[in-house]
Amino acid sequence: MRIDPDRLWQRLMRLAEIGGRPDGGVDRQALTEGEIAAWRLLIGWAAEVGMEAATDAAGNLFLTLPGRDRALPPLLAGSHIDSQPTGGKFDGAFGVLAALEAATFLAERGVAPARDITIVAWMNEEGSRFAPGMMGSEAFAGVRDLAAIRAARDAEGISAGDALDTLHAAFPELPRRPLGFPVGYYLEPHIEQGPLLEQAGIPIGIVTGIQGKTTWEIVIKGEEGHAGTLDMALRRDALVAFARMAAAMQAEVGLADPVVKFTIGRVEVQPNAPSVVPSRVLFRIDLRHPDNAALAGFGRRLEALAETYAAPCGVSVTRLGEAPSNDFDAGLRARIAAAAARLGHAVMPVLSAAGHDARHMAPLCPAAMIFIPCRGGISHAPQEWAEPAHVAAGAAVLAEVISELA
Amino acid sequence: MRIDPDRLWQRLMRLAEIGGRPDGGVDRQALTEGEIAAWRLLIGWAAEVGMEAATDAAGNLFLTLPGRDRALPPLLAGSHIDSQPTGGKFDGAFGVLAALEAATFLAERGVAPARDITIVAWMNEEGSRFAPGMMGSEAFAGVRDLAAIRAARDAEGISAGDALDTLHAAFPELPRRPLGFPVGYYLEPHIEQGPLLEQAGIPIGIVTGIQGKTTWEIVIKGEEGHAGTLDMALRRDALVAFARMAAAMQAEVGLADPVVKFTIGRVEVQPNAPSVVPSRVLFRIDLRHPDNAALAGFGRRLEALAETYAAPCGVSVTRLGEAPSNDFDAGLRARIAAAAARLGHAVMPVLSAAGHDARHMAPLCPAAMIFIPCRGGISHAPQEWAEPAHVAAGAAVLAEVISELA
Known part of the structure; x- marks a missing residue:
């Protein structure tokens, strides 16, 4: 040795x-x-x-x-x-x-x-x-x-x-x-x-x-409001949009095949106060797959889900890194x-x-x-x-x- | 004057x-x-x-x-x-x-x-x-x-x-x-x-x-892991549990009647690193309703949803305040x-x-x-x-x- x-x-x-x-x-x-x-x-x-x-x-x-x-x-x-x-x-x-x-x-x-x-x-x-x-x-x-x-x-x-x-x-x-x-x-x-x-x-x-890896930063932009007074129907709650979006991403990508890896590891909520409707959620996605075509396909699906589930909030989707x-x-x-x-x-x-x-x-x-x-x-x-x-x-x-x- | x-x-x-x-x-x-x-x-x-x-x-x-x-x-x-x-x-x-x-x-x-x-x-x-x-x-x-x-x-x-x-x-x-x-x-x-x-x-x-108000602190306890290596089937991802739980709470309580107010204003994720499966999510719920019976009923529903959607993670539900x-x-x-x-x-x-x-x-x-x-x-x-x-x-x-x- x-x-x-x-x-x-x-x-x-x-x-x-x-x-x-x-x-x-x-x-x-x-x-x-x-x-x-x-x-x-x-x-x-x-x-x-x-x-x-x-x-x-x-x-x-x-x-x-x-x-x-x-x-x-x-x-x-x-x-x-x-x-x-x-x-x-x-x-x-x-x-x-x-x-x-x-x-x-x-x-x-x-x-x-x-x-x-x-x-x-x-x-x-x-x-x-x-x-x-x-x-x-x-x-x-x-x-x-x-x-x-x-x-x-x-x-x-x-x-x-x-x-x-x-x-x-x-x-x-x-x-x-x-x-x-x-x-x-x-x-x-x-x-x-x-x-x-x-x-x-x-x-x-x-x-x-x-295995290939793609990462994103996604920002959901809603509107702040008072938790006790703002009608649910009038809210643009960024956290509610995030919860639905993340749940859909997990269901449609995270559980889609036996080797994909889908992770939301980082989440930042603003203003993050107990009685304020959240106005902004920023989160990071980490997606990995050994097959480059599958990686690209799941990536497109995640980007589409971000757009679909953001409403009534706005959303911006930024691809941070892409390694085949x-x-x-x-x-x-x-x-x-x-x-x-x-x-x-x-x-x-x-x-x-x-x-x-x-x-x-x-x-x-x-x-x-x-x-x-x-x-x-x-x-x-x-x-x-x-x-x-x-x-x-x-x-x-x-x-x-x-x-x-x- | x-x-x-x-x-x-x-x-x-x-x-x-x-x-x-x-x-x-x-x-x-x-x-x-x-x-x-x-x-x-x-x-x-x-x-x-x-x-x-x-x-x-x-x-x-x-x-x-x-x-x-x-x-x-x-x-x-x-x-x-x-x-x-x-x-x-x-x-x-x-x-x-x-x-x-x-x-x-x-x-x-x-x-x-x-x-x-x-x-x-x-x-x-x-x-x-x-x-x-x-x-x-x-x-x-x-x-x-x-x-x-x-x-x-x-x-x-x-x-x-x-x-x-x-x-x-x-x-x-x-x-x-x-x-x-x-x-x-x-x-x-x-x-x-x-x-x-x-x-x-x-x-x-x-x-x-x-109107009456009840607040909770909910802690979801999962297990940390590597975002690129840990099989999806083996994960106890506290953030995935949170997303599903919050989406279900919004659907079943937040949109249940025209006067209820349901808000998750504060969320803390640990360790909150982009390539680590989250091990813990703490969040606060703010629920309000002018009718005390409805307030109590929706409160019980939220507590039940927390238990239902936590799996495979653990969950603790603490009522912080209750004002009729x-x-x-x-x-x-x-x-x-x-x-x-x-x-x-x-x-x-x-x-x-x-x-x-x-x-x-x-x-x-x-x-x-x-x-x-x-x-x-x-x-x-x-x-x-x-x-x-x-x-x-x-x-x-x-x-x-x-x-x-x-």
């Missing part, structure tokens, strides 16, 4: 203390003080073995073990260290620390790889503080404009741009790499966030692709299978139901993902858990592939 | 500057710095004509023009000066300032009334910051325990008790009157908050009673009619669709309310408006009745 599994586990637990919640979960949202503290920890660990830290205009963190030929495009590996407000210890953090462990193990043994090995922690994968997520990888891949990313605001009105400037100001010594610098390969280890590996009793998932299903590189998938076989770990192919930054790297270079099981398939929750043996297996397979490629 | 209508109007506009919103509305919620500033203004105006200020344990403000026989129970008149977060200039403020104008006018002319005339501004009528509202009058009338009132918390977790202590600390010089001191008569002028007077072209409404319909004092209503006739103002009887502090005074002493029209029947909104002529008419009728009784 080309890793130290105990050190990796201890670092996972140490990182989880930053933003640690009393319930055992982690609240370390993007561009917060918690994320700044986590950067400091990672940069310190990397510096111990002579790795170089850098950032870019989108707030991604790069930790590089220099290769013999620095002109070669680096092997990039990692994930993200931001979490949901009620997140767990493994989502994102496992990928970054497993990749860091692989590089650290080589560095400690004085191995100079052929090309740079760069560990990446992408900015704001989760999208809970600033929506939508995957800001760092989308800016890097040129999928979304940096100016649009900087304009996003959190619930307190702080812009992502200001938060990004705060992050950069905390690390004035870090050089800035250009967005979209050439990359040789991209590898992302992650917990599965689904039950398939655990149910099959298999420690390594070779990710075939990521993708396939990961066949050559890298074969290398992962071979590495796992050498280490004696069983593997199975898995379609990723969750989105990952790897989606945006796949068009730029050969890219792949390695999944490990998580208990009960639970993620984005404090009880999220991965077994130490699975963490070690996933990191060891990654380290094999990194050694081979770099 | 026993008032100065210009001064009254100017004071209404001056008070509306405290908590004034850019859209012309007023945000002066209970026990805020805005309310403290408004107290200072009122106490100052009252002091100019020798009126005495006092408070009580529930944060009610009393401004007294001393009578010749101070042992007689006072005539109490007023309303409240707290507003909704997106409230207007007249709701509550008109009643307090009209009563203050009547007393000021007498004081300026050296008239010593037979009994004390006490202007009251009740604490937290609106219930938007601390729910449910009418805290001051309910504590005064013994309808709700002061300890329960102090335990209520606002959205930021501040208790009403702490906010009340802050208010009292700002006015250390004010004497404390006991809760529930004897009252001779209670009069409350108010904007109608409905369209009837405006539609009839009549400036004075004699309020026959207040009431009738105002026939003798006082006749006096108001006679006073209006002397001043040449047409009157009509009106049932109050909105709740008022007067509801809680009616069991304690002869009580009545005087309504004036408001534009379009709109209230609890920045565009709330009453014509200066109607403000003057309502205050003049009140001043007539006060002069007669005190």
Whole structure:
């Protein structure tokens, strides 16, 4: 094994203390003080073995073990260290620390790889503080404009741009790499966030692709009024319109086939006072489907339902993000299978139901993902858990592939 | 006319500057710095004509023009000066300032009334910051325990008790009157908050009673999960349960008869993140009906619907407040009619669709309310408006009745 599994586990637990919640979960949202503290920890660990830290205009963190030929495009590996407000210890953090462990193990043994090995922690994968997520990888891949990313605001009105400037100001010594610098390969280890590996009793998932995802922001505009006096027949109650709309969307899309995923996760009501008829409801839809035609069809249905059920209120429907299903590189998938076989770990192919930054790297270079099981398939929750043996297996397979490629 | 209508109007506009919103509305919620500033203004105006200020344990403000026989129970008149977060200039403020104008006018002319005339501004009528509202009058009338009132918390977790202590600390010089001191008569002028007077072209409404009101807090408890991975069939999505429940309540209660009023004004979703299946939804119901049997029947229906539609989530249903319909004092209503006739103002009887502090005074002493029209029947909104002529008419009728009784 080309890793130290105990050190990796201890670092996972140490990182989880930053933003640690009393319930055992982690609240370390993007561009917060918690994320700044986590950067400091990672940069310190990397510096111990002579790795170089850098950032870019989108707030991604790069930790590089220099290769013999620095002109070669680096092997990039990692994930993200931001979490949901009620997140767990493994989502994102496992990928970054497993990749860091692989590089650290080589560095400690004085191995100079052929090309740079760069560990990446992408900015704001989760999208809970600033929506939508995957800001760092989308800016890097040129999928979304940096100016649009900087304009996003959190619930307190702080812009992502200001938060990004705060992050950069905390690390004035870090050089800035250009967005979209050439990359040789991209590898992302992650917990599965689904039950398939655990149910099959298999420690390594070779990710075939990521299901497509579309997100919307919908705003229903009604009219305020007094709860005790305004006739029901005269009301333009934005919350009543929302309730009917959401119930119809769930019935016609959420329950339409066995694999679709339909979620309304965020709702804001105005003025949100107990005896005032609500004048405005803003909500977000997250729709996912592995089949791109089905994704598009359900999307059109949701947009039509929003128009149908808004009356007598007005409605605006904004598509925030659209990511079709993708396939990961066949050559890298074969290398992962071979590495796992050498280490004696069983593997199975898995379609990723969750989105990952790897989606945006796949068009730029050969890219792949390695999944490990998580208990009960639970993620984005404090009880999220991965077994130490699975963490070690996933990191060891990654380290094999990194050694081979770099 | 026993008032100065210009001064009254100017004071209404001056008070509306405290908590004034850019859209012309007023945000002066209970026990805020805005309310403290408004107290200072009122106490100052009252002091100019020798009126005495006092408070009580529930944060009610009393401004007294001393009578010749101070042992007689006072005539109490007023309303409240707290507003909704997106409230207007007249709701509550008109009643307090009209009563203050009547007393000021007498004081300026050296008239010593037979009994004390006490202007009251009740604490937290609106219930938007601390729910449910009418805290001051309910504590005064013994309808709700002061300890329960102090335990209520606002959205930021501040208790009403702490906010009340802050208010009292700002006015250390004010004497404390006991809760529930004897009252001779209670009069409350108010904007109608409905369209009837405006539609009839009549400036004075004699309020026959207040429609009954019941409020609930309902909490739906589901389970958090990842929006991209958790099977729809396995979800316990609290927001989906809420949408179905609210839509059913609107269909079966909100549209059940022409006079019922059903409102869900406040909704809180947890964790309220775009890609997390919601684990908890808390919402408030406001139900009103002039017929007590219908009010009770619809209430039972709502509670049954909450149980029916919660599955597969859990639900808790808490009745926060229950106020049956009431009738105002026939003798006082006749006096108001006679006073209006002397001043040449047409009157009509009106049932109050909105709740008022007067509801809680009616069991304690002869009580009545005087309504004036408001534009379009709109209230609890920045565009709330009453014509200066109607403000003057309502205050003049009140001043007539006060002069007669005190």
